[in-house]
Amino acid sequence: MTVTRKIQLVIDSNDKEVVKQAIEQLYNWQWICFRAANMIMSHHFIQERVKDFFYLTEDIKLKIADEKKEENGILKSSRQNTTYRLLSNHFKGQIPTNILSNLNNTLISYFNKEKDAYWKGEKSLRNYKRNIPLPFGAEVISKLSRTADNRNFSFRLFQIPFKTYLGKDRSDKKTMLERIIAGTLKLRTSNIQLDKGKIFLLAAVQIEKEQPFLDAMVIAEASLSIEHPVTVKIGNCEHAIGNREEFLHRRLAIQAAVKRVRSAITFNSGGHGRKRKMKSVEDYRHMEKRYVEQKLHIYSRMLIDFCIKHHAATLLLVNQQEKEEIAKEDHYLLQNWSYYSLKDKISYKAAKAGIQVIVE
Numbered sequence: 001m002t003v004t005r006k007i008q009l010v011i012d013s014n015d016k017e018v019v020k021q022a023i024e025q026l027y028n029w030q031w032i033c034f035r036a037a038n039m040i041m042s043h044h045f046i047q048e049r050v051k052d053f054f055y056l057t058e059d060i061k062l063k064i065a066d067e068k069k070e071e072n073g074i075l076k077s078s079r080q081n082t083t084y085r086l087l088s089n090h091f092k093g094q095i096p097t098n099i100l101s102n103l104n105n106t107l108i109s110y111f112n113k114e115k116d117a118y119w120k121g122e123k124s125l126r127n128y129k130r131n132i133p134l135p136f137g138a139e140v141i142s143k144l145s146r147t148a149d150n151r152n153f154s155f156r157l158f159q160i161p162f163k164t165y166l167g168k169d170r171s172d173k174k175t176m177l178e179r180i181i182a183g184t185l186k187l188r189t190s191n192i193q194l195d196k197g198k199i200f201l202l203a204a205v206q207i208e209k210e211q212p213f214l215d216a217m218v219i220a221e222a223s224l225s226i227e228h229p230v231t232v233k234i235g236n237c238e239h240a241i242g243n244r245e246e247f248l249h250r251r252l253a254i255q256a257a258v259k260r261v262r263s264a265i266t267f268n269s270g271g272h273g274r275k276r277k278m279k280s281v282e283d284y285r286h287m288e289k290r291y292v293e294q295k296l297h298i299y300s301r302m303l304i305d306f307c308i309k310h311h312a313a314t315l316l317l318v319n320q321q322e323k324e325e326i327a328k329e330d331h332y333l334l335q336n337w338s339y340y341s342l343k344d345k346i347s348y349k350a351a352k353a354g355i356q357v358i359v360e
Contacts, residue, residue, distance in 0.1 A: 001351060002188055002206050005173050009192075009199040012154050012163035022160045023199075029134055030194055032095045033103055037128035039090075040083045040107045045125055047082070048115060080108055096158050102135035102189050133191035133202060144181055153177050157192070164201070176205055210353045214313035221316045222303060222346075226337045229299045234310045241302045247295055254288040292338060300345035304353055315350055317343065317359045 011019040087100045110126065117123035136157065144155040152164045166174055179185040191202040222232045229242035261280045307315055320343065343359070350357045 001209055002204050003352070004190075005171070005176060005203045005205065006193075007173055007177075007201045007203055008165040008167075009162045009201050010165050011199075012161035025160070026134070026192065026194060026199065029095050029099065030132065031130065032091050033099065033132050033134055034128055034130045036087050036091060036100065036103060037107060037132055039086065040104060041111060041126055041128070043083050043086060044108065044111050045118070080104070083108070096136075096140070098137055098140050098158075099134055102137055106135055106189070131193075131195065133193040135189055135191050137189055138187040141187065144177075146181075153181075162199075162201075176203070180205070209351070212308045212353060213311055214308075214354060215311040216313045218310060218312040219314045219316055220307045220310070220312035221318050223318045224320060224339060224342060229295075229342070230303050232303055232306055234307075234312055237310065239306055241299050241306075242295070250291055251288060254284055254291065258284045258288075293341075296338060296342045296345050300342060300349050303346060304349040304355065307350075307355055308353055312355065314356045314358065315346070317346075317357065320359045 011022045013019055013022075084101060084104045087104060088097065091100065107126075114123055114126075118125060140157060142156045144153060146152070147154050147163060152166055154161065154163045156162070164173075164177070176185060180187050186206045188204040188206055190204045193200040193202055218234065220232055220234045222230055224230060226248070227244050228240045229247055231238065231240050233239075258281060261284060265277050265281070303315075320339070347357050
């Protein structure tokens with residue numbers, strides 16, 4: 001399976017002019033990717049639904065396929081290649097073709113997975129924003145090695161020198177980078193993300209699934225609720241993970257702080273308009289988001305560890321769909337309990353451990 005790690009980067013140069021030019025180039029590429037992504041989705045949507053253009057003449061063939069491969073095809077190349085050629089015509093020489101190629105492949109994959117939902121009205125066509133990440137193939141990374149202080153790693157990407165900033169890394173990022181250098185792990189198509197002046201590498205790494213001993217006859221039943229974030233039962237053994245007070249106490253305290261700060265916004269110093277006045281509110285909102293994410297990671301990790309301990313090969317989320325429907329109608333639940341996020345984290349960790357998740 002493939003996992004993604006977010007690693008902060010800095011431009012590896014003491015020359016301020018080099019750093020400035022590199023950052024300007026990255027932001028220029030991001031602007032091009034933003035335009036290109038929306039062009040890709042628009043063109044593939046039109047190609048898929050050209051038969052709905054009833055006002056075209058009868059001479060127009062409705063078979064969207066390569067004319068060399070299909071008798072009534074109206075395209076000069078494959079559908080995937082049409083948008084690549086479109087991007088190449090618009091942006092060739094302005095951005096590495098490797099980025100355009102990976103962007104095209106990734107977005108077409110998303111489109112093909114979701115197109116049935118588009119026609120049913122269950123999803124809207126993806127709309128990409130200006131902070132879109134820059135995708136690239138692993139083959140364009142060169143000279144990946146440890147830095148002289150042995151704390152970080154340096155590499156070149158499109159001839160731009162980068163260095164990681166791991167800080168007090170308590171995760172497995174350093175170990176993963178070491179294994180990539182050693183060749184025991186493979187780096188897949190990854191992304192560079194620009195966020196508020198900072199640069200991040202979203203490194204996609206292919207890893208092997210964990211192989212704990214699991215018994216196909218053992219089934220764990222888990223219930224997600226706001227009273228007890230997770231209650232899991234295996235046979236006669238039942239275990240509650242977290243509780244209402246422990247989870248909500250801190251979250252409600254942060255929300256109360258947001259209300260107090262909002263009421264005092266009028267008296268905050270300006271200087272940069274709304275952004276400066278709202279800074280304290282945004283800080284508390286990010287604090288709440290980080291707190292909830294951390295708690296949900298802990299709950300999901302404890303649940304999967306419990307399943308592994310009892311060798312459960314299947315995890316059944318009991319009455320989950322019904323609870324999600326109820327939460328949509330209950331403003332308090334919708335605001336304070338993250339069913340979807342917790343379910344996603346459980347599914348991810350279960351897949352990594354080889355546990356099958358069934359949502360009831």
